[in-house]
Amino acid sequence: PPAAPAKCSPPLPAQEACAMIRCFVAFHAALMHLSVLAVAGPHGAAPTVPAAATDCDGATECDGAHSLLQLHVEGARDRVSCAPLVAVLEHEPLLGKSANETIQLNLDAYCSLAKEASRRGAKLLVTSEYGITGYNPAADRATYMKLSVDLPPTVENPDLNRWVPCQSGSAAAPEPLRRLSCMAKENKIAIVASLVDRTDCRDHPDWPACQPSRDGFLLFNTNVVLDSDGAYLARYHKVNLWGESWMDASTSRQLVTFTPKEIGVKFGLFTCADVIYSWPALHLVEQGVRHFAMPLAWSNEMAQMQPLGWVQSRSRVANATL
Incomplete structure (x- = not known):
């Protein structure tokens, strides 16, 4: 364990700010020992990860910039x-010479990783925020416009009405x-992935973002869920943006959940900074949801913004797996 932060002497009035900074830096140094990969079980406990994989045990394995972690889903039907x-x-994320090449390169990487996750016995693969398009805080809206796609809404009651885009062949x-x-269908694994959804402003004329001076579209940071048979289960537009000036924040008041058929447990769905706010995360908890999938692109920053701390605290308060 990291050494305890150095104790600060009672500050004099003129030294108060410096003393606070010394304590803060020591506290931050201790937190830097935490893992970047943020996963928490009920009550904020870290999942147990055995050293080797079997049919029923999880494992970690690093390969360059990609790593998989597997954990048990408590409360599942089996x-x-x-x-x-x-x-x-x-x-x-891998970056190509064009927007389409970037998307295809990352989907190629996902394909091999989905196969590996399925081989280890995983029934659900949760991927990272901006994992397909790449994340660049310095990028402009035009960059993400090129990376965007027009995602259809899910069909009504997708658990019963199975629409499989892989079999569709339609526009x-x-x-x-x-x-x-x-990818999900071939590997028999449900997948949560992050894309940029482009919506025509003519479908949302009352949105403040749909002003004549804009480009005529709304861009949403979006999670999609594909079930193990390839069915399109869920689409979620991120509500609480964080330094994403190129995106439009969703104003939807619809809570998004999905139930992978191979697991039989309902998952709530949101993205990264959403975990800090009451909507939608805590409202899903109030609806009885106790398992969550949360793609994120969260850097290790100041002590109060460490991702693992937020994930563990939310998990503990909600008695949920996140």
């Missing part, structure tokens, strides 16, 4: 043998969604 596994992907399924659907 309590007699072993609980289903969820694989969490940490991924450094309603943009290429990235179709590839994710085929």
